[in-house]
Amino acid sequence: MFDLILKNVARHITLTPEETDYFTSLLKPRKLRRRQYLLQPGDIMRHECFVNSGCLRCYLVDEKGQEHVVHFAIEEWWTGDMYSFLTGQPSAYYIDALEDSEVFLIDKPQFEQLFIDIPKFDRFFRRLLQNAYVAMQHRISQNLTLPARERYLNFIQQYPQFEQRIPLRQIASYLGIAPESLSRIRKQMMRR
Amino acid sequence: MFDLILKNVARHITLTPEETDYFTSLLKPRKLRRRQYLLQPGDIMRHECFVNSGCLRCYLVDEKGQEHVVHFAIEEWWTGDMYSFLTGQPSAYYIDALEDSEVFLIDKPQFEQLFIDIPKFDRFFRRLLQNAYVAMQHRISQNLTLPARERYLNFIQQYPQFEQRIPLRQIASYLGIAPESLSRIRKQMMRR
DNA sequence: AAAAATGATTGATGTATGTTAAGAGAGGGA
DNA sequence: TCCCTCTCTTAACATACATCAATCATTTTT
Known part of the structure; x- marks a missing residue:
C-alpha cells in the first residue's frame, strides 16, 4: 500500500523499520472520486498530501469565472496550498x-511532531522542496521567455504522461493559453 | 558583520556559540561592484549565496538578445541557480x-558537510525553501490570472523597497512586460 | 437509450501588449 | 566639466493571443 511513498522516501533518507512504521502510521489514506474536491476557497489546508494514484489539480477562479490551473499532481508528493x-x-x-485518485494525508500537528521525533525528515522535505523549487523556477523562466507554442512543446516533452491523461483545456490553462489557441497550435503542428 | 544572516538563522533554529562560530567560518564575504557578474551562462554554481547588502538579479538572455529577469535578491538568502x-x-x-553589494558564499562541499555536522540546518533550509516556494507559487498564480497592470500594482505593494531601488525596465522584465508597456501603465495610473 | 454535460475544433473579430524608432533627462566616468 | 551611456517616455504600427460563437464528438448521468 505504501510502496510508492516509501520508495520515494528511501531515495533521500534511510529509515529503520520502527521509523517506517511510525511514519506510515501517520498516513491517512483517502480515496477521491473524479471531480471530488479536496479543498475549496475559504478552507484551511490542514494536512500534507501525497498522491499515490490518480491525478489532482490545483486551480484558481478569477472574477470572470475563468479557471486557472496552477498545479497538477500525479503520483508524487505535493504541497496542496502550502501557504494555507x-x-x-x-x-x-x-x-x-x-x-479517481488515492492520496495519503498527514495532519499538520502530526506532521510537525514528525520532524521533532525523526529529524531526518527535515532532510527529506528539504530535498523535495529543492526539487520543487527548481521545477518552479524553470517554469517561470519558460513563461518569461517562450511563446505559447514552445511552452506547449516543452510541456509534452517534459511530462509525456500528462499529455495522455489530462484534458487539453487543463493543459492550456496551466500554460497560460486559451484552449482555442492551444487547439490551433496543435493543428499547426499536425501539418508538418 | 554577520548580524543580518545570524538574525535570519535565529528566526528558525537556535545555535550554540560553537555552532555559530562554525557556521560563520564557512561564510566567505565577497564584494560585488555594480554590474559585476557573479555567474554567467556555462558556469557552474559552486556555492550557496546570502545577500548581505545591495541587490542582485538573475536573468536569462533569449536568442533575440532580450534579457528576462527571473529573480531579484535583496538582503536575504537565495539560491542563485539552484538547478546548477x-x-x-x-x-x-x-x-x-x-x-554595489556584499554577499556571503558557502562552497558546496562545506555546505553539504554543514548538514552532516549540524542537522539543525536541514530544518533551517527546509523553512527557507518553504517560504520561497510559497512566494513562487504566488507569483505563478498572479501571472496566470492578472493582466499587466494588476501585476505591477501588486508588485509595488508587495515589494515597496524594490520600487525605489530597481530600474523600471528590470521590474517590467520580472513581471513579463515590455518596458514601454510598463511606462504606459504608469502614465495611465498618474491620470487618476 | 436518451439526455445532458464536457471537451475539442474552427472561424470571425477584438485587444492587450510587443516592436520599432526617436527624443529627453539623469547619472556615472574620464 | 563634458560626454556618454543608461533609463524613461511617447508615438505609430504590428501581432500573438484572447474572446465570442457555433458545431461536432465524446463521455457521463439519468
Whole structure:
C-alpha cells in the first residue's frame, strides 16, 4: 500500500523499520472520486498530501469565472496550498481530482511532531522542496521567455504522461493559453 | 558583520556559540561592484549565496538578445541557480549586481558537510525553501490570472523597497512586460 | 437509450501588449 | 566639466493571443 511513498522516501533518507512504521502510521489514506474536491476557497489546508494514484489539480477562479490551473499532481508528493498549510490562513485555491485518485494525508500537528521525533525528515522535505523549487523556477523562466507554442512543446516533452491523461483545456490553462489557441497550435503542428 | 544572516538563522533554529562560530567560518564575504557578474551562462554554481547588502538579479538572455529577469535578491538568502548548484550542470543564467553589494558564499562541499555536522540546518533550509516556494507559487498564480497592470500594482505593494531601488525596465522584465508597456501603465495610473 | 454535460475544433473579430524608432533627462566616468 | 551611456517616455504600427460563437464528438448521468 505504501510502496510508492516509501520508495520515494528511501531515495533521500534511510529509515529503520520502527521509523517506517511510525511514519506510515501517520498516513491517512483517502480515496477521491473524479471531480471530488479536496479543498475549496475559504478552507484551511490542514494536512500534507501525497498522491499515490490518480491525478489532482490545483486551480484558481478569477472574477470572470475563468479557471486557472496552477498545479497538477500525479503520483508524487505535493504541497496542496502550502501557504494555507503554513500560515493557517484560508486558501484561495480549489483542489480537486481529475481522475479517481488515492492520496495519503498527514495532519499538520502530526506532521510537525514528525520532524521533532525523526529529524531526518527535515532532510527529506528539504530535498523535495529543492526539487520543487527548481521545477518552479524553470517554469517561470519558460513563461518569461517562450511563446505559447514552445511552452506547449516543452510541456509534452517534459511530462509525456500528462499529455495522455489530462484534458487539453487543463493543459492550456496551466500554460497560460486559451484552449482555442492551444487547439490551433496543435493543428499547426499536425501539418508538418 | 554577520548580524543580518545570524538574525535570519535565529528566526528558525537556535545555535550554540560553537555552532555559530562554525557556521560563520564557512561564510566567505565577497564584494560585488555594480554590474559585476557573479555567474554567467556555462558556469557552474559552486556555492550557496546570502545577500548581505545591495541587490542582485538573475536573468536569462533569449536568442533575440532580450534579457528576462527571473529573480531579484535583496538582503536575504537565495539560491542563485539552484538547478546548477544541485546537479553540477552548467547554468543558463546570468547573475549580476544591480548595486554595489556584499554577499556571503558557502562552497558546496562545506555546505553539504554543514548538514552532516549540524542537522539543525536541514530544518533551517527546509523553512527557507518553504517560504520561497510559497512566494513562487504566488507569483505563478498572479501571472496566470492578472493582466499587466494588476501585476505591477501588486508588485509595488508587495515589494515597496524594490520600487525605489530597481530600474523600471528590470521590474517590467520580472513581471513579463515590455518596458514601454510598463511606462504606459504608469502614465495611465498618474491620470487618476 | 436518451439526455445532458464536457471537451475539442474552427472561424470571425477584438485587444492587450510587443516592436520599432526617436527624443529627453539623469547619472556615472574620464 | 563634458560626454556618454543608461533609463524613461511617447508615438505609430504590428501581432500573438484572447474572446465570442457555433458545431461536432465524446463521455457521463439519468
